[in-house]
Amino acid sequence: MRGILLAKFTTFIRKPWVFVLFTVMSIGFTLIIGYTEGNEDKITVPVAGAEEVRTGSIGKALEENEVYHFKWQEETDLKEIVRLGEAEAGIIIEETGYEMFIRVETPNVQLIEQTIANIYTEKIRENQVLELFQSETAAEEEAILTAYHESMDQPIFEITNDNFRNADSSQFDEGLHAIFGFTLFFVIYTIGYNVLPILIEKKEGIWDRMILSPLKKWEIYLANLVYSFFEGYLQIIIIFSVFHYLVGVDFQGGFAGILLIMLAYTFTIVSLGIFVTALVKNIQQFNAVLPILSVSMAMIGGAFWPLEIVQSDILLALAKLNPLTYGMEALNNLVLYNLPFEEILMPVSILILMGVIFMGVGIHLMEKIHI
Amino acid sequence: MLELIDITKKYKQTKAVKNMNMYIEKGEIVGLLGPNGAGKSTAISILSSLLEPTSGDVKFENKSMIKNPKSLRQIVGIVPQEIALYEDLSAEENMKFFGRIYRLKGKTLKNKISEVLEQIGLTDRRKDIVKTFSGGMKRRLNIGVAMLHDPEILIMDEPTVGIDPQSRNYILQTVKRLNKDRQMTVLYTSHYMEEVEYLCDRIYIMDKGNLIASGTKDEIKQILASENTISLKADHWNERFITNLRENPQIHQMKVDGNEIVLVVSKDVNIFSKLAHLAEEANVQLRAVDVKQVTLEDVFLHLTGRALRD
Known part of the structure; x- marks a missing residue:
């Protein structure tokens, strides 16, 4: 068994290109999709207004808003953006009121309008406070407003608004989703192309030579599985480490937990690789099946988009049969939702069960079918 | 003596080998001749215990090898029709790998590798990566790795397919020499008549899964007497x-x-x-x-x- 591992590792060192390619692709796609400008958590809302409005208290309040990114535009551009559907709404801001342009009535539009209305209400309230105290100098006005804001910061009760892409929400994080999704997706290829040599070695007679030798059959299988597992897991460690230590992604203290969950996922994908290898008749078939399988697994399993937006019952039912779904679920439960251990154990247990079934059936078929 | 007794191998509805009887005596070179698809590879897979027959028996020293092929496997070296080597490893690394799986190690393995490389004429290329080799050199190495554990029986499945005449002669001479110097028993399959005529003491001819003739060269030629x-x-x-x-x-x-x-x-x-x-x-x-x-x-x-x- 050591001999097989040694030969595999030597080959890996001489020909690491598949491994490198899929690792780089995984990191690259995650960076492009999850961490480039335009993918912020805030919804961008175009606003237009005169210079004095922009620099005034309303403009300042818009800029400080934590929920929406209000972006100043020319009025004509704003209308064009809304017309083309590039923004859900656009607002022309004036000192005494606002005009809102919308293309489609969405829940976010209502929240945007509420936010703007709140800013104007706040402005009116500040004016009322100043009138009430009849301040005469700018310094007095500032002192009164500071005192007012301090008292407002400690209210008797509080009402907050949120949207589904707010950074404060733990429902969805585009960056983390991209890391999880692309890592789980690309590692299918890395592992798949590591299991493939079993098929090649069987076809070329290397396997026959090993079977005739004093090596036990389980040693041959184990060596191949250990190697495929190692390479897949190494890729996962590299990707998560790059994002954790170099890009500075905060896994909310779950880095070690992620690596533990990935042990189960890697095992399941190695087993799935064995299962697929046993089903196909030749290398060409394997090369055709692997991309179809991995892309559909990624789409159905929520690697490219959150499963929460999927409405189809059929797709959701198919997702239940997909190991990638449980990999994503376990990672999200750990990092995004900070759920307790039992909630993470459930998808991990399903992954291990799937792995055992795929491995058992796969090896049985491999032994039964003479390739 | 190694025997195939009334062997049949069926794949779904197709019979790849039909009621085949065959024996190989110690020290012989036996040829198995037939066109592509005749059933030669299936027959030698059964003979070497890689494949279980649908019916019939494989006997070695009068013991059935179907359920317990261990003693047979220890003394068989197989040269598959394909190049069964790691193309990204060097000749020596391949030898080390195949030697290690036969539990050879240390100085014994090192000496054995040198000896076999010398026999197949690849000593100068021992450090070179296999994928840089010519077809003939790969074929020679393919034979070499089967000889590392000093097998008593060498089973060669069309070892000269697709190579130049010079390499082919080298391989034929190597097989002759192994048989003469080491009394190695050889089962040699081919669809080249002249190779089998040159090498073999006895010949079996197969076609469409049937054994259609057997005997020494002269005995077979007597069919046309x-x-x-x-x-x-x-x-x-x-x-x-x-x-x-x-x-x-x-x-x-x-x-x-x-x-x-x-x-x-x-x-x-x-x-x-x-x-x-x-x-x-x-x-x-x-x-x-x-x-x-x-x-x-x-x-x-x-x-x-x-x-x-x-």
């Missing part, structure tokens, strides 16, 4: 002459191969005057008429009605 093989040569043939030959009841077999026509006829029939007459009638100018030595190719043609490489 009552017949003559006649070669006709001309610059060109015409349809009329070929049709006349085909319709002649005294001609048992006929094969047109370019400018040569090979006929199998009964020995007790004097056909030469008839051939001259037919040629004249069809306006064909014969350049040579020879009575040929019987070859295995002729026997195969006689037994199956087609050439071995059809």
Whole structure:
């Protein structure tokens, strides 16, 4: 068994290109999709207004808003953006009121309008406070407003608004989703192309030579599985480490937990690789099946988009049969939702069960079918 | 002695090997001859315990090897038809790998590798990566790794497919030398008649899963003892002459191969005057008429009605 591992590792060192390619692709796609400008958590809302409005208290309040990114535009551009559907709404801001342009009535539009209305209400309230105290100098006005804001910061009760892409929400994080999704997706290829040599070695007679030798059959299988597992897991460690230590992604203290969950996922994908290898008749078939399988697994399993937006019952039912779904679920439960251990154990247990079934059936078929 | 007894192997509805009986004595070179798809590879897979037969038995030293092939596997070295090597490793690394799986290690392994590399003529290329080798060199290494554990029986499945004549001669000589110097028993499958004729003491001929002839070269050729093989040569043939030959009841077999026509006829029939007459009638100018030595190719043609490489 050591001999097989040694030969595999030597080959890996001489020909690491598949491994490198899929690792780089995984990191690259995650960076492009999850961490480039335009993918912020805030919804961008175009606003237009005169210079004095922009620099005034309303403009300042818009800029400080934590929920929406209000972006100043020319009025004509704003209308064009809304017309083309590039923004859900656009607002022309004036000192005494606002005009809102919308293309489609969405829940976010209502929240945007509420936010703007709140800013104007706040402005009116500040004016009322100043009138009430009849301040005469700018310094007095500032002192009164500071005192007012301090008292407002400690209210008797509080009402907050949120949207589904707010950074404060733990429902969805585009960056983390991209890391999880692309890592789980690309590692299918890395592992798949590591299991493939079993098929090649069987076809070329290397396997026959090993079977005739004093090596036990389980040693041959184990060596191949250990190697495929190692390479897949190494890729996962590299990707998560790059994002954790170099890009500075905060896994909310779950880095070690992620690596533990990935042990189960890697095992399941190695087993799935064995299962697929046993089903196909030749290398060409394997090369055709692997991309179809991995892309559909990624789409159905929520690697490219959150499963929460999927409405189809059929797709959701198919997702239940997909190991990638449980990999994503376990990672999200750990990092995004900070759920307790039992909630993470459930998808991990399903992954291990799937792995055992795929491995058992796969090896049985491999032994039964003479390739 | 290694024996196949009444072996049949079925794949779904297809019988790849049908009721095959065969034996190999210690120190022999036995040839298994047949066209592609004849069932040779299936037969040797069963013989080497890689494949279980549908029915029949494989016996080694009178013990059945079907359920417990361990003792057979220890003494068999297999040279598959494909290049069963790691192309990204060097010749020496491949040898180390295949030696290690036979539990060879340390100095023993090192000495064995040097010895085998010397025998297959690859000592100078031991550090080179296999994928840089020519087809012939890969074939030689393919044989070399099967010899590392000093097998008593070497099973070679078409070891000269797709290589140049020089490498082919080298391989044939190596097999001869192994048999002579080490008394290694060899089962050699091929669809090249001349290789089998050159190497083998005894020959089995297979076609469509059936064993159609067996024996020594001379015994097999005796199948055609009552017949003559006649070669006709001309610059060109015409349809009329070929049709006349085909319709002649005294001609048992006929094969047109370019400018040569090979006929199998009964020995007790004097056909030469008839051939001259037919040629004249069809306006064909014969350049040579020879009575040929019987070859295995002729026997195969006689037994199956087609050439071995059809």
